[in-house]
Amino acid sequence: KVNPEYKFEDGLFSGFDTEKKKYDTASWAYQLNAENKPVIAASLDEPDTVFSIIKKHYSRYTMEVAENISGIPAAKIKEIADTLINNKPGSFLYALGMTQHTTAVQGIRCYAVIQLLLGNIGKAGGSIQALRGEPNVQGSTDMANLIGQLPGYISNPSNAQKTLRDYAVKYGSANHRPMVALLKAWFGENATEANDYGYEWIPKTDPNNMPNFVKMYAKMGEQFKMVFSVGSNSLISIPDCSMVGPAYDKLEMFVDVDIFETETAQFWRRPGADPKKIQTEVIFLPAAFVYEKAGTMTNSSRLIQWKEEALKPLNDCKPDLDIIDEIFKDLQKLYAGSTDPKDAPILKARWNYGHPASALKVLHELNGYNETNGQLLSVLGDYLNAPLGTVSTGCWIYAGVTGKGNLAARRGQKDKTGLALNRDFAYSWPANIRVLYNRASCDEKGQPLDPEHALIWWDAAKGEWTGNDGPDVPDKKKGPDTPEGKMAFRMNPEGVGRLFAATYTSGVPVTAPADGKPAIPTRPAGMLVDGPLPEFYEPTESPTKNILHPKVDKSPMAPVISTKIGSAEEYPYVLTTYGVTEHFCAGGITRNIPYLNEIMPEPFAEISKNLGSKLGIKDGDTVEVSSARGKVTVHALVTDRLQTYKVNGKDTETIGMPWSWGFASLSPGPSTNHLTMASLDPGAGTPEYKVCLVNVRR
The missing domain is CATH 2.40.40.20 (Barwin-like endoglucanases)
Incomplete structure (x- = not known):
């Protein structure tokens, strides 16, 4: 059940601050029982239940209203709905048509809500697939190419969390453990319990001024004196792109790494610009093409696939790994002997990928090591079960990818399951699980809801979860009658699917710790800044008003x-x-x-x-x-x-x-x-x- 103070009126959820243009999410919380767990209602239609709130929220969206908003005939919308209902399980495939809106995240969340209500999550043939449009977009987000998280989707610390314990109290042990392992990967023996594992060496965000790629252009020449751009033709790709060239004009230095000399690489030549008035020093570093370098590519199915270098790069072209490796090694030489605290992250970094740098050694770092004996982690469990600070992994969800050889290089073609799982082809994170949340494909007793397409099941004779796929459960030995064995969505603090994005943190003790320090909870819920439920809003520029509000x-x-x-x-x-x-x-x-x-x-x-x-x-x-x-x-x-x-x-x-x-x-x-x-x-x-x-x- 949800806080009775939660409301939605005239297009706004409760807690909106009109001056700051942000939400106080306190009213989006669950009602909690004496054990600090969500109150479970006796029936779905009780007041303040998630189900009754959703039912009321979307009662406004009749077929006719949807037609008026979208221009799609009501009969066609009903046909789509009937098709989804009568052909379960089904899969949603989406691309930039959904993501490039001011309501993108909430729009995609609609798919999750629909799939949860239809019971399509965790089943063979039921999923939500992002069509990335490029071979390694998933891999790049796994490695935190986006600025909101750290590798492995670890929460980014802000300047409000001064110490590692502050971070753990805020984001729970579910983020604390991978953060320590990440710091050990980055700083090696220099990361110890005594120095918070080097936590002070990583940059922190400002919660009152969160970074954004587009906003960055307004800061060039002021906050940013130099830009290092890799494979980004931003002079063409940024919206309202007339702002980009003048921003680069203000820089002291611009370094562009690319295969061809793009518009961005020669921004001073753009129409209307006067090169004589532009003082930016521009350096162009020719890069190798995708076939000219080894490494991995990860697709939307989380499938990590190793590829070899097919041919040598031309002339002075280099793989981006080599470029970054050579620059960083020179930086360490330049800063050698410095006692300035701000230089410590460069000098304390563990940078040991060989010369020339080996992509396989980078993958080994992502897989992780036992820091006591120097051995690669064999499986994800080696990371999960190790004492804190004794293992490293540059991306914890990749743990196991190279522990028993380079599993990303596998190309096994046989599939005995008939479900096209192909578990001997490459390696999917985490733990080579091919269908996430597959516990949801079983009933309360741990038996498949669809025996003909069974993914996993509880084997009472063996006392463990087993099946055609890797069981996505917290502990394979904990049966369906245990709290762990009931968790179909173990990465959520509630352990169940989140129809309503409530404010909630699991593992908060009923009584305060005896030492008086704030307790470290287990896992906070992932929150959406613009509301606990998807809601329709018109674009910033629109030919019509919003008929709902x-x-x-x-x-x-x-x-x-x-x-x-x-x-x-x-x-x-x-x-x-x-x-x-x-x-x-x-x-x-x-x-x-x-x-x-x-x-x-x-x-x-x-x-x-x-x-x-x-x-x-x-x-x-x-x-x-x-x-x-x-x-x-x-x-x-x-x-x-x-x-x-x-x-x-x-x-x-x-x-x-x-x-x-x-x-x-x-x-x-x-x-x-x-x-x-x-x-x-x-x-x-x-x-x-x-x-x-x-x-x-x-």
Whole structure:
């Protein structure tokens, strides 16, 4: 049951501070019993239960209301719902069409809520799959390429947690243990219990000024004097991209690591810039292509796949591992002998990947070591069961990947299960489990709900969980009648699926510790900053008002970086951006491949036949597309793909444009992101590339 003070009114959840534009989440908490555990209601429909709250919250979303909001006919929405209900289990596959909105995280959470209600999580054939669009996006997030977490999805410490114990009290033992193992991996013998395992050496965030990639451009030349960019053509890829070049102009140094000299690598040559007035020192480091380096790639199924170097890099091109390795070794030489505390993280780092650096040695570090005997961890359990501070792992979820040989290099083709689990092909984290939360595929007695497609089960004779997949349970020896054996969602503090993202921390003792120090709990819940339930909000620029709550029609927490915001009167059409088959992302590679340029030589503006007829625009006509932030000139593409939608009783037109072009390469063209808006999802910081307002004319 949820705190009775929880409310949702006029587009706002309880606890919203209109001045700070943030939520106090106290009212989103569960009601707790005497053991500090959530109160369990006698029936689903009791007041304040998660189920009754959800039922009330979404009662407003009738088929007709959904049609009015989206323009999709109510009959089609019902057909989709019936298809999901009558064809279980099913899987949701999503990509940038969902992620590039100011409501991205909550939109994706809708999938989780639906799948939990349908009972599709943890079963063979039931899942939520992110279509990454690039081979190693999952691997990059595992390694914390995003700024919100540390490798293995460990919570990032803030400056409010001065000590490692402060961190443990805030984020629980579930984060404390992997944090210590990570610090041991980074600093080795220099990380000891006496010095908090080097906790003071890692940077801390400011909770009142959380970092964001787009916001960073406003700080260049002030907070940032130098930028080191690897494989990022940000002059093309950032929304409202006219802000990017002037930001780089303010830097003292810009280092670009890439395969080709992209627009970003030569930002001083952009149209309208005067190179004589730009004092930034620019260094270009040529990089190796994906086939020219060894390492791993991890896909959306968490499958870690090892690849070898297929051919040597050309001329002076180097793998990014070699570039980083050589720079860091030189940095350690430059700082040698320094007693300045700020230099300690560089001097104390354990950097032992060989020369040239070995990608396999990096993978060994991610797998982890027993720091007592120097042996690689064999399985995930070696990490989980070791005394604190005696093991290291650079990414705890990868523990076991190389403990018994390089399991990521396996290519076993046999699958005896008939479920396409292929557990002898490469290695999936954690513990080579192929279907996460597979305990949810069993009933209360631990037996498969679908025996024909059984993933795991409790074997009473052996006294352990077993099956076709690795059991995703806290302890294989704890049966279904134990608290551990009942946990279908062990990574959640409640141990069950979270339909309502409540404020809750497990393992909080009923009485305070005898030593008077704050207790270290087990696991805090992952919170969403913009609400415990998904809610619909219009984009920052929209042709219509929000019919559910007109007073709060847009996300109240979405950061808006762009200073120029257009109106529907001046810009009556919706722009959405997308990629094309022939070009990848910002085009830094593909626009330098002649045959791809022959197939798709330039960007275009795709419009419906209805809009073409209305404006007198024919296929191939030159048109100007403009927004409050900029304008571009391209050729029109009049198609049946785009349709006129009836949104809130009004005909609404969408213009589609690919965004992969810029002023450089073998195939230059105007950049669509001169039009888009730097408005961000409040949780993930993803820009709202998919929606802004534009006008179009011949």
